[in-house]
Amino acid sequence: MLLSMNRAGEARPLIARSAELHRHALGNENDRTLAALHNLGAAERAMGNPAAAEVLYREVWTAREKLLGPDHPWTLLTMNNLASVLLQQRRAADAEPILREILDRNERVQGPDHEATLDTLNALGTALRLLDQTPESELIFRELLTRSRRSLPEHHEQVVKSLATLGLVLEHQGKMEEALGFYREAYRLLPQSDVAPRQRAQYTRSLGLALFKTGRLEEADPVLRDAVERMKNLDLPGGREVLLALARVCEARGRMDEAQRIRAEADRAQEPGVATTKAKRGRD
16 A cells, blocks of 8 residues: 555554565465565565565566466566566666566567566667667567557556657657657657656657757747646756756747746756765765
């Protein structure tokens, strides 16, 4: 319950105690023990401790393959969560073979359009992008978009995420015009979608900056303003870049006073992680 309410700090000691009691009473390979350990992994992950979560997920994966078999949904869920914490640690090379194995099993057991299969496709595409295997990543995300549109409502989070991510992959390859089409569609669907605020801000930022970079200043103006509003109070990088782009749009359209105000705001902006680094240097 506490985990589902984003209160992992409170949940963790309770889950850890439950896992300890289950180990003592039922052994390491009991279903209830493994469920408690899996939940403890989720708590560690939510608290920003992916290395600790990895240890737990590996233990549960090994036991569940033995008890339930390699194709059981709970086994596949544990494998997927393990791959996710590996990606969280930027260990895409370790995650990739696990994700390919999960994808093969999910497609065979649950079908190509099952939600778990789509999640795995998304994670595999991300891993390939981190490994600079961009052409294959593009193919994966195109396939993900096709399957998502086939099986889900157009405003579903997975569809919007697929559109925005494919746009990002295309932009990184210099295919800006095609990227803009996907960015625009993702942005159009945001009001009706269940996308989280953090992702809404990121997708709006991507479209605004892409419009700015391609010289579409009139279209970029309201989108950049929307991105500024969405990024407020969110610990997201790139806020200063958005403000500077908006200032240049204002200058190009003759709004010099507004541009000056926005540039001053950009000068005051501090990207996530900067304050921590400066404080550390001050202590050294």
